[in-house]
Amino acid sequence: MVWNKLNGKVLVVGASGQVGAAMCRFLRGTNRGELVLPAARTPQDGWVTLDLATLVDSADVREALASEELSAIVCTAGWTHVDGCEGDPARSLQVNATGPAVLAGYAWERRVPLVYYSTDYVFNGFDATPGPYAEQDPTDPLCVYGRDKLVGEQQVLGYHPEALILRTSGVYGADEQGKNFVYQVLKRLTLGQSVRVPEDQSSTPAYNEDLARATFALLEAGERGIFHACGPDVVNRKQFAERIAREFGFSTAGIEGVRTVTLSQPAPRPLVAGLDSAKLARTCPDAPMRSIHDALNDCRPALEASIAVWRQEAMVTA
Numbered sequence: 025m026v027w028n029k030l031n032g033k034v035l036v037v038g039a040s041g042q043v044g045a046a047m048c049r050f051l052r053g054t055n056r057g058e059l060v061l062p063a064a065r066t067p068q069d070g071w072v073t074l075d076l077a078t079l080v081d082s083a084d085v086r087e088a089l090a091s092e093e094l095s096a097i098v099c100t101a102g103w104t105h106v107d108g109c110e111g112d113p114a115r116s117l118q119v120n121a122t123g124p125a126v127l128a129g130y131a132w133e134r135r136v137p138l139v140y141y142s143t144d145y146v147f148n149g150f151d152a153t154p155g156p157y158a159e160q161d162p163t164d165p166l167c168v169y170g171r172d173k174l175v176g177e178q179q180v181l182g183y184h185p186e187a188l189i190l191r192t193s194g195v196y197g198a199d200e201q202g203k204n205f206v207y208q209v210l211k212r213l214t215l216g217q218s219v220r221v222p223e224d225q226s227s228t229p230a231y232n233e234d235l236a237r238a239t240f241a242l243l244e245a246g247e248r249g250i251f252h253a254c255g256p257d258v259v260n261r262k263q264f265a266e267r268i269a270r271e272f273g274f275s276t277a278g279i280e281g282v283r284t285v286t287l288s289q290p291a292p293r294p295l296v297a298g299l300d301s302a303k304l305a306r307t308c309p310d311a312p313m314r315s316i317h318d319a320l321n322d323c324r325p326a327l328e329a330s331i332a333v334w335r336q337e338a339m340v341t342a
């Protein structure tokens with residue numbers, strides 16, 4: 025389904041999250057900026073209020089969106105707390121699968137494209153079947169979050185046969201929330217604290233700005249179905265932390281690698297995971313997913329500003 029930009033606004037559901045905010049920034053940076061319609065479950069001025077936890081059928085969204093001219097729905101919203109999902113599978117299924125599927129049905133009714141985001145947690149990451157995975161590789165999620173994102177993919181495609189599904193992993197970059205892995209590592213290093221991270225979980229981190237660009241390139245090309253959208257580097261968490269440290273001039277001495285099993289996390293993670301994004305690179309050569317080095321350089325000013333703030337705060341409390 026081709027994205028007809030002139031038909032109306034792009035509804036970005038989950039605009040308060042890392043990926044949703046990157047989508048809004050990307051659109052606002054183009055001359056289509058006025059066409060962003062952010063949505064979140066918490067009411068905000070000028071935003072649509074939509075709670076995936078309450079969506080049962082398209083009637084639930086029709087009223088909220090009836091007066092809006094829409095050109096596409098980009099559903100970045102989801103319950104991303106992997107261990108939380110393990111403890112509350114009903115909420116996970118509703119927010120990660122059923123709610124997005126309702127949105128997909130509504131988008132199909134309105135004949136507009138729908139984008140849904142999934143994860144490399146739909147794969148098992150076993151040594152015998154290791155990542156980085158291609159789109160057609162067999163799925164086998166180990167945890168509730170991964171299972172429900174896979175159910176979400178299937179339900180979204182069931183309700184919207186032309187939906188676009190982007191699987192991604194370890195999303196990072198400048199972000200107002202400041203919660204992603206790069207912020208966690210840089211904050212601890214700035215404050216002189218040690219960084220304890222698993223050294224047996226590998227993935228292919230994705231730069232949030234590139235993910236946004238790739239999303240709209242795929243929409244513009246009228247693509248549908250599943251695409252993997254990650255950077256080219258395959259790193260474990262310790263290696264990723266070390267690269268971040270080196271890029272910003274910190275010593276790597278305080279970065280300690282641990283085995284996942286010692287962390288006693290409720291949700292099992294795929295260990296040798298990550299995604300092969302060759303199909304995306306072939307389809308959209310003008311929207312490359314950059315290396316960690318290039319991506320960190322791209323967002324360096326925002327990250328250095330955060331480092332300056334943490335240094336200042338540390339001095340005030342010292």
Ligand SMILES: NC(=O)c1ccc[n+]([C@@H]2O[C@H](COP(=O)([O-])OP(=O)(O)OC[C@H]3O[C@@H](n4cnc5c(N)ncnc54)[C@H](OP(=O)(O)O)[C@@H]3O)[C@@H](O)[C@H]2O)c1
Pocket residue numbers: 037038039040041042043044064065066074075076077078099100101102103104119141142143144173191192193194195196
């Ligand atoms: N970040 C990653 O590394 C990563 C990796 C693989 C896949 N993904 C997928 O990419 C998508 C975006 O991830 P993200 O990193 O942007 O996540 P995030 O920063 O945790 O943001 C999640 C967004 O979903 C919203 N949300 C949560 N529950 C909701 C509900 N019941 N109704 C409506 N909105 C709700 C949140 O709103 P509030 O602000 O109100 O909580 C927030 O805007 C997700 O689908 C995730 O599964 C992310």
